[in-house]
Amino acid sequence: MKTQKKxxxxxxxxxxxxxxxxxxxGNGKRVEPKDIVGLLEAVIRPGDRVNIEGNNQxxxxxxxxxxxxxxxxxxxxxxxxxxxxxxxSHLDLFExxxxxxxxxxxxxxxxxxxxKFIKEGKLELGAIHTYLELFGRxxxxxxxxxxxxxxxxxxxxxNLYTGFNTEDTPVIVxxxxxxxxxxIAQVNKIVDKxxxxxxxxxxxxxxxxxxxxxxxxxxxxxxxxxxxENQILLAMLSLKGIYAEYNVSxxxxxxxxxxxxIELMLPTYGExxxxxxxxxxHMILNPHPTMIPAxxxxxxxxxxxxxxxxxxxxxxxxxxxxxxxxxxxxLRSNRAFAQTAGHYAIDMFxxxxxxxxxxxxxxxxTANRVAGFGGAPNMxxxxxxxxxxxxxxLKCGAELPCMEDQIGKMPRGKRLxxxxxxxxxxxxxxxxxxxxxxWALAKNAGIELPPVMIYGDDVTHIVTEEGIxxxxxxxxxxxxxxxxxxxxxxxxxxxxxxxETTRRLxxxxxxxxxxxxxxxxxxxxxxxxxAKNMRELVSWSGGLYEPPAxxxxx
Amino acid sequence: MALxxxxxxxxxxxxxxxxxxxxxxxxxxxxxxxxxxxPAKNDGAVKVKVVTPVTGxxxxxxxxxxAFVENAKLGNVSIEIxxxxxxxxxxxxxxxxxxxxxxx
Numbered sequence: 001m002k003t004q005k006k007x008x009x010x011x012x013x014x015x016x017x018x019x020x021x022x023x024x025x026g027n028g029k030r031v032e033p034k035d036i037v038g039l040l041e042a043v044i045r046p047g048d049r050v051n052i053e054g055n056n057q058x059x060x061x062x063x064x065x066x067x068x069x070x071x072x073x074x075x076x077x078x079x080x081x082x083x084x085x086x087x088x089s090h091l092d093l094f095e096x097x098x099x100x101x102x103x104x105x106x107x108x109x110x111x112x113x114x115x116k117f118i119k120e121g122k123l124e125l126g127a128i129h130t131y132l133e134l135f136g137r138x139x140x141x142x143x144x145x146x147x148x149x150x151x152x153x154x155x156x157x158x159n160l161y162t163g164f165n166t167e168d169t170p171v172i173v174x175x176x177x178x179x180x181x182x183x184i185a186q187v188n189k190i191v192d193k194x195x196x197x198x199x200x201x202x203x204x205x206x207x208x209x210x211x212x213x214x215x216x217x218x219x220x221x222x223x224x225x226x227x228x229e230n231q232i233l234l235a236m237l238s239l240k241g242i243y244a245e246y247n248v249s250x251x252x253x254x255x256x257x258x259x260x261x262i263e264l265m266l267p268t269y270g271e272x273x274x275x276x277x278x279x280x281x282h283m284i285l286n287p288h289p290t291m292i293p294a295x296x297x298x299x300x301x302x303x304x305x306x307x308x309x310x311x312x313x314x315x316x317x318x319x320x321x322x323x324x325x326x327x328x329x330x331l332r333s334n335r336a337f338a339q340t341a342g343h344y345a346i347d348m349f350x351x352x353x354x355x356x357x358x359x360x361x362x363x364x365x366t367a368n369r370v371a372g373f374g375g376a377p378n379m380x381x382x383x384x385x386x387x388x389x390x391x392x393x394l395k396c397g398a399e400l401p402c403m404e405d406q407i408g409k410m411p412r413g414k415r416l417x418x419x420x421x422x423x424x425x426x427x428x429x430x431x432x433x434x435x436x437x438x439w440a441l442a443k444n445a446g447i448e449l450p451p452v453m454i455y456g457d458d459v460t461h462i463v464t465e466e467g468i469x470x471x472x473x474x475x476x477x478x479x480x481x482x483x484x485x486x487x488x489x490x491x492x493x494x495x496x497x498x499x500e501t502t503r504r505l506x507x508x509x510x511x512x513x514x515x516x517x518x519x520x521x522x523x524x525x526x527x528x529x530x531a532k533n534m535r536e537l538v539s540w541s542g543g544l545y546e547p548p549a550x551x552x553x554x
Numbered sequence: 555m556a557l558x559x560x561x562x563x564x565x566x567x568x569x570x571x572x573x574x575x576x577x578x579x580x581x582x583x584x585x586x587x588x589x590x591x592x593p594a595k596n597d598g599a600v601k602v603k604v605v606t607p608v609t610g611x612x613x614x615x616x617x618x619x620x621a622f623v624e625n626a627k628l629g630n631v632s633i634e635i636x637x638x639x640x641x642x643x644x645x646x647x648x649x650x651x652x653x654x655x656x657x658x
Contacts, residue, residue: 228644
């Protein structure tokens with residue numbers, strides 16, 4: 001007789017755990033804050049894959065701290081699978097032996113401890129991912145058994161409102177719940193009626209009202225007062241030599257001051273170049289406060305957001321033609337969808353980096369910090385699965401001199417991936433280096449691959465105060481290296497540039513100086529910024545933008 | 555903060571540009587610097603004095619100021635720089651701006 005094979009082990013296991021936890025869970029799946037440690041001990045088993053929601057913005061911080069209080073004889077050696085580890089408590093879990101292994105995307109402020117713990121054997125590193133890659137693995141081989149998530153509000157049944165900062169919640173909950181896992185939510189408040197339901201109660205097992213609102217970082221707020229003239233020069237070069245040159249309509253902007261400068265110069269220099277209506281019409285971007293003047297001037301058709309940005313709630317809600325707004329009138333962000341658009345749909349990624357090597361590989365890793373990638377590599381690469389065309393993508397692809405060696409006479413486009421850097425960074429550290437610190441980090445932390453943010457074959461343009469290297473126009477590695485040297489200034493790499501070679505590259509429009517592009521360096525002043533400080537951003541927004549206290553410097 | 559003084563001389567291969575009167579430009583803010591450029595009888599050379607809180611960048615200063623002097627064809631000038639951790643990009647920018655101010 002055939003033995004009956006059991007096909008519902010996962011659900012049975014979850015049911016057993018939930019039975020043990022039931023004494024802590026009241027009406028509407030509600031758990032009292034004092035019972036949360038007991039609940040976690042009941043539902044989590046040694047070696048479980050556990051997710052603590054948190055990325056570079058909102059954090060399930062109360063649940064993270066509660067997990068740190070469990071009895072280590074009951075809960076230990078957990079395999080943490082989560083977007084980011086920016087909180088001290090995330091790493092304290094490894095110090096305490098509650099967690100053992102980590103698969104993640106972004107280190108943030110704890111990057112130094114990640115490296116140290118790996119070296120000391122306290123933390124076993126699975127891999128450093130990009131967001132999309134990690135989300136993908138949630139549905140493959142890294143599905144969480146228990147997820148500790150974060151929402152603004154829950155109602156009396158356990159439905160959740162994640163609102164403005166929806167971010168990673170849907171992807172975590174979907175992966176966990178539909179693999180019969182357990183979802184526990186911390187919320188700021190339990191209310192009678194939610195503005196809208198982002199996560200249905202049926203996908204949530206327990207809800208706790210956190211003793212204090214979850215931590216959220218205003219990571220994308222840049223004070224215009226801190227933008228320098230060199231950043232303005234780089235922004236002029238980018239707008240004239242890349243945005244206008246390729247008619248780039250859709251893009252993602254990185255987090256740095258260069259892209260803030262570009263955003264603030266759309267209504268001034270961009271307008272002068274006639275780019276309104278052509279460039280920056282569709283953007284995958286958090287609600288950057290520095291985008292306010294361009295939005296107000298009618299540049300932007302659509303912005304979809306990975307997450308929210310503190311202080312921008314009212315402004316965004318008042319611009320529903322531009323942002324993705326729920327029936328309740330507030331923003332719905334979603335990291336997985338924004339990253340998907342950022343990977344497949346946009347024409348260009350532009351951002352900064354810490355180091356670029358002689359071949360054009362770039363990295364933000366330093367020797368003793370496992371910083372991770374976040375989402376940049378998904379946008380800072382050519383999406384090989386892309387099949388729709390746009391003018392910018394086609395033009396960049398048509399420039400590639402070596403495409404024919406790969407696919408013969410078949411036309412194909414290419415994503416523009418732009419690295420905007422000053423040749424020397426903080427403390428006069430050269431940006432252009434013989435060897436990326438990523439190599440030393442790989443060695444120190446025992447990682448197989450040096451963590452490269454953007455590979456050289458994906459970078460199409462490097463912008464520095466010396467000019468633009470159009471790497472998309474380089475036929476071979478020698479030309480590429482010479483083009484990089486030509487814009488590397490007084491760094492050791494830059495000193496290798498041969499004047500006659502640089503001259504030839506300029507004639508071939510592979511390297512263009514500000515003068516070649518007709519960019520007047522003397523105009524690179526703060527007069528080109530549509531808003532020069534936080535207060536002017538507030539004025540542009542008609543008082544709708546409410547900067548966090550630390551940015552209220554007037 | 556201890557300050558270090560660096561003095562050197564550079565010479566353009568085709569020095570034809572001088573300044574008529576002393577000119578001052580810039581502010582010693584963080585990551586910035588001030589420059590004083592004045593006429594001097596230096597046998598066509600440019601004398602440079604840099605006061606900076608950081609050490610270990612002597613060659614870099616020579617390269618950056620030397621390239622500026624060469625490109626600007628500058629001669630018979632004294633340049634005094636009070637630096638507060640400016641990057642080469644900022645140094646070059648301020649040198650250009652100082653010279654533009656002198657010509658104005």
